[in-house]
Amino acid sequence: MGHNVFLTGAAGSGKTHTLRNFISFLTESNISVAITASTGIAATHLGGMTIHAWSGLGIRNFLSEKDIDDLEERQYLWKRYNDTKVLVIDEVSMLHHFRFDLLDKLCRSFKRKDEPFGGMQIVLCGDFFQLPPVSRQGEDPAYFIYKSKVWNEMGLKVCYLSEQHRQSDRAFLSVLNSIRNNTVDEETLEHLRSRYKKKPVCAVPPTKLSSHNENVDVVNNQELSKIRGAEKVYMMESRGSKNIVETLKKSCLAPEKLVVRVGARVMFVKNNFEQGYVNGTLGVVEGFDAFGNPKVLTAAGKVLIVEPASWKIEEDGKTKAEITQLPLRLAWAITVHKSQGMSLDAAEIDLSKSFVPGMGYVALSRVRSLEGLNLLGFNSVALQIHPEVLEIDQTFKERSEECQSLLEDLGVKEVTARHAEFLRKNTQPKTKTEKDLPAHHKTKILIQEKISLEKIAEERGVKVETIIDHIEKLLDEKEKIDIEYLKKEKFTPVRFDKIKKAFDLSFKKNGDWILGPVKNALGAGFSYAELRLARLFIKE
Numbered sequence: 134m135g136h137n138v139f140l141t142g143a144a145g146s147g148k149t150h151t152l153r154n155f156i157s158f159l160t161e162s163n164i165s166v167a168i169t170a171s172t173g174i175a176a177t178h179l180g181g182m183t184i185h186a187w188s189g190l191g192i193r194n195f196l197s198e199k200d201i202d203d204l205e206e207r208q209y210l211w212k213r214y215n216d217t218k219v220l221v222i223d224e225v226s227m228l229h230h231f232r233f234d235l236l237d238k239l240c241r242s243f244k245r246k247d248e249p250f251g252g253m254q255i256v257l258c259g260d261f262f263q264l265p266p267v268s269r270q271g272e273d274p275a276y277f278i279y280k281s282k283v284w285n286e287m288g289l290k291v292c293y294l295s296e297q298h299r300q301s302d303r304a305f306l307s308v309l310n311s312i313r314n315n316t317v318d319e320e321t322l323e324h325l326r327s328r329y330k331k332k333p334v335c336a337v338p339p340t341k342l343s344s345h346n347e348n349v350d351v352v353n354n355q356e357l358s359k360i361r362g363a364e365k366v367y368m369m370e371s372r373g374s375k376n377i378v379e380t381l382k383k384s385c386l387a388p389e390k391l392v393v394r395v396g397a398r399v400m401f402v403k404n405n406f407e408q409g410y411v412n413g414t415l416g417v418v419e420g421f422d423a424f425g426n427p428k429v430l431t432a433a434g435k436v437l438i439v440e441p442a443s444w445k446i447e448e449d450g451k452t453k454a455e456i457t458q459l460p461l462r463l464a465w466a467i468t469v470h471k472s473q474g475m476s477l478d479a480a481e482i483d484l485s486k487s488f489v490p491g492m493g494y495v496a497l498s499r500v501r502s503l504e505g506l507n508l509l510g511f512n513s514v515a516l517q518i519h520p521e522v523l524e525i526d527q528t529f530k531e532r533s534e535e536c537q538s539l540l541e542d543l544g545v546k547e548v549t550a551r552h553a554e555f556l557r558k559n560t561q562p563k564t565k566t567e568k569d570l571p572a573h574h575k576t577k578i579l580i581q582e583k584i585s586l587e588k589i590a591e592e593r594g595v596k597v598e599t600i601i602d603h604i605e606k607l608l609d610e611k612e613k614i615d616i617e618y619l620k621k622e623k624f625t626p627v628r629f630d631k632i633k634k635a636f637d638l639s640f641k642k643n644g645d646w647i648l649g650p651v652k653n654a655l656g657a658g659f660s661y662a663e664l665r666l667a668r669l670f671i672k673e
Contacts, residue, residue, distance in 0.1 A: 442457070648664050
């Protein structure tokens with residue numbers, strides 16, 4: 134009916150499933166919906182992107198008027214905000230309260246409406262029993278978004294899901310409910326002790342969940358050392374301001390030094406829908422191609438050749454810093470923070486170093502049953518829930534009951550009429566000219582605005598390689614496009630000269646250079662996409 138909504142409920146209650154159905158309804162009704170989440174892994178569960186990337190906010194802790202002016206110069210952001218009727222944000226428990234207010238500020242500015250989020254319908258989804266947002270060194274203290282200024286201005290309707298769909302094990306459900314309700318007793322502890330250092334009854338190896346990053350690194354390095362065979366080492370490359378590069382490295386999940394062997398378990402840490410992986414995709418290294426790139430067999434049974442990817446920080450349309458690395462990290466173990474949203478058949482969990490209330494609940498609720506749990510230990514903090522969360526959760530339940538009563542009082546006829554009114558106001562038929570425009574000519578429009586390759590790919594919903602395809606087609610069609618800015622953006626003079634020399638020593642076929650020998654001469658630090666782009670500037 135167009136209300137702003139907070140969709141909540143216990144882990145496994147079907148929040149993401151409900152969102153998918155709502156998103157499908159909007160899509161089928163031709164209503165423009167932006168699908169986002171606070172984390173990359175959560176976003177990929179819905180086929181969306183992070184709210185930080187969608188909004189243009191990035192990792193900013195504040196927004197000056199100049200920042201907003203700079204963002205408003207980006208045409209793709211104008212189109213994104215203007216087109217969006219409904220904004221969905223999943224896993225809001227990990228979204229900082231002050232960034233939620235910054236997002237509201239941006240929406241009001243782009244929408245030119247001084248009302249919450251510029252008048253867009255906002256659908257929030259999450260559970261505040263999950264882990265709170267993490268504050269990095271130097272950041273302001275982070276609180277749940279119900280501490281934000283805009284929270285109480287939104288007129289939120291609460292939908293509290295009460296059924297359980299992940300766990301069918303009654304004993305395990307009683308454990309989780311007792312933690313969630315802060316009623317842990319001896320029976321709860323006895324159930325947990327029964328799984329102390331017990332191997333899971335499951336055919337797949339358990340995923341190890343840890344409370345601390347350093348424990349994860351130790352486990353991953355130990356497991357890697359058990360594998361025989363030659364190792365491959367991939368070092369991160371960087372360019373730009375040293376301080377900004379360091380900031381970028383801290384916010385990137387890819388390690389500065391990645392070491393893998395055949396048989397290594399890995400996790401992808403970047404989205405590339407065209408290539409078939411997302412942030413959180415798990416797999417095993419089963420070999421390397423002729424250029425040293427890993428061949429990864431994913432859990433879905435696909436073999437992917439993994440090439441380097443890049444992460445950037447831009448300002449005023451210029452790249453301030455860029456790092457390049459394979460979008461992988463070792464994955465025998467992951468942190469509890471990164472496990473949110475996952476459903477695991479088996480897990481090995483060590484909660485003996487839990488340091489924040491809610492950590493035990495999040496970790497344990499990832500597992501489907503007690504039989505799938507190998508508990509290595511827990512401390513007093515692991516089973517705690519923050520008293521403030523207990524209090525506000527009771528408020529959410531009451532507000533949800535009020536909404537249910539309101540719907541019953543309205544009756545089916547009135548509710549149906551309001552649904553129809555919502556559709557009438559928000560359905561926007563696509564124009565035929567936009568629909569029929571060739572894909573590479575849509576890219577041409579963005580190139581004329583001198584937008585970076587990555588931003589064009591993000592706007593178009595394709596990979597960078599596809600955008601390079603479009604540029605090649607446009608040049609073949611003798612279209613007048615100025616791409617010189619891409620050369621300055623993507624290559625340092627030294628790097629471009631190195632690539633050019635490799636091309637000069639190579640050979641042509643049908644009047645164009647073959648990339649294989651060039652790639653072989655340059656080594657693993659150069660991607661095919663980079664060489665294809667360089668070739669556009671080397672052509673005679």
